[in-house]
Structures are given as C-alpha cells and as structure tokens.
Amino acid sequence: MQALEAILTRVTVPPVKMGEPGPDDAALGRMLEAAAAAPDHGKLRPWRFLVVRGEGRARLGELFAEALLRERPATSAAEVEKQRTAPKRAPLIVVAIARIDPDHPKIPAWEQQASAACAVHNLLLAAHAMGFAGKWATGGNAASPIVQSGLGLAANEGITGLLYIGTALEPQPAPARPSPVMIAKAWP
Numbered sequence: 001m002q003a004l005e006a007i008l009t010r011v012t013v014p015p016v017k018m019g020e021p022g023p024d025d026a027a028l029g030r031m032l033e034a035a036a037a038a039p040d041h042g043k044l045r046p047w048r049f050l051v052v053r054g055e056g057r058a059r060l061g062e063l064f065a066e067a068l069l070r071e072r073p074a075t076s077a078a079e080v081e082k083q084r085t086a087p088k089r090a091p092l093i094v095v096a097i098a099r100i101d102p103d104h105p106k107i108p109a110w111e112q113q114a115s116a117a118c119a120v121h122n123l124l125l126a127a128h129a130m131g132f133a134g135k136w137a138t139g140g141n142a143a144s145p146i147v148q149s150g151l152g153l154a155a156n157e158g159i160t161g162l163l164y165i166g167t168a169l170e171p172q173p174a175p176a177r178p179s180p181v182m183i184a185k186a187w188p
C-alpha cells in the first residue's frame with residue numbers, strides 16, 4: 001500500500017472487532033522499524049516498546065485487574081473481569097513507552113513526548129499498510145502507577161499507548177475527516 005493511501009484509509013478498529021491472525025515476527029519487525037523512523041529531535045530515541053503476545057496477554061490482564069482493584073476497590077466485579085480479559089481480545093498488544101529526559105538542555109520534554117506519539121502513529125500506519133487493524137488506547141490502565149510499575153517502567157517513563165493489533169473481523173470504512181478548508185487558512 002502506498003504511504004498516502006495508508007494515511008488516508010487508516011481507521012481505528014476496537015479489539016472487540018478484531019481477531020487472529022496477529023502479525024508474525026517479520027511483520028512485527030517492520031512495524032517496529034517504522035516506529036523507529038519517527039521524527040526525533042536530537043536523536044534521543046525517547047521511546048521503547050513491550051511486545052505482549054500469547055499468554056503474556058493473560059499476565060497483562062491480571063495486572064490491569066489488580067491495578068483497578070487496588071486503585072478503586074469499589075469497582076464492580078464485572079468491570080474487574082472486563083479488565084482481566086481485555087488484552088485477550090487482540091492477538092498482539094504493543095505497549096509504547098516514552099522515556100523522557102526532563103533536564104535535556106535543548107530538547108524539551110514535550111518534544112520527546114511528541115516523538116513518542118509519532119512513533120506510535122508510524123507503527124499503526126505500518127500495521128494498517130500490511131493489512132492489520134489497530135487501536136491506540138490509553139485510559140486508566142496507561143495512567144496507572146501500578147500498571148506502570150508492573151511493566152517495569154522507570155520514574156522518567158510513561159505509557160504513550162497500549163496498541164491493540166490484530167485482523168479486522170470485517171472491513172472498516174474510513175471515517176469522514178475534516179476537509180482542508182475547515183482546518184487550514186492562508187496566512188497572512
């Protein structure tokens with residue numbers, strides 16, 4: 001698929017609407033190469049990735065459930081169970097981690113965060129270009145200190161995205177996007 005076509009046709013597919021197969025090692029490798037091609041001011045490489053597949057997804061679900069129970073003990077059993085089983089809905093979860101140097105003399109933290117976001121988008125575009133479906137999620141799990149610590153994040157790291165990747169169960173139409181006249185004006 002051409003780059004422009006991939007950009008214009010990428011659409012989020014929720015994990016409930018995806019199934020097997022997930023990417024094999026070669027396809028995953030291409031996605032990670034695409035992630036590493038993100039714009040990166042100062043070549044800081046302010047991102048890294050955890051690849052969660054197979055039974056690792058059950059471990060991740062246990063971590064989500066444990067975090068929810070400890071952070072919000074009044075959560076219903078149904079919601080806890082939903083979190084426990086959530087990662088199993090996608091064949092692959094890539095945890096995208098931003099590794100920020102807050103004291104860098106030249107590159108502010110927001111630029112490092114932006115580079116991590118670009119890496120995520122590159123990865124999702126590569127997945128789409130190879131025929132896979134994906135969803136970029138964050139939510140309570142990404143923000144949870146218990147989830148972050150369970151995944152081994154350092155103090156200067158945060159979760160930019162939990163990327164659910166698989167094969168769409170049915171074709172997803174590209175959503176309507178804002179037209180150029182809505183988002184851009186000539187200046188001056």
Ligand SMILES: Cc1cc2nc3c(=O)[nH]c(=O)nc-3n(C[C@H](O)[C@H](O)[C@H](O)COP(=O)(O)O)c2cc1C
Nearest residue numbers: 010011012013117135136137138139140160161175
């Ligand atoms: C940083 C970031 C975090 C997001 N987190 C969530 C999330 O936790 N849950 C969710 O449903 N969508 C989340 N989204 C939005 C979806 O990934 C998706 O972009 C949105 O539903 C629009 O669909 P589209 O990508 O097909 O345009 C997030 C998007 C970004 C950029």
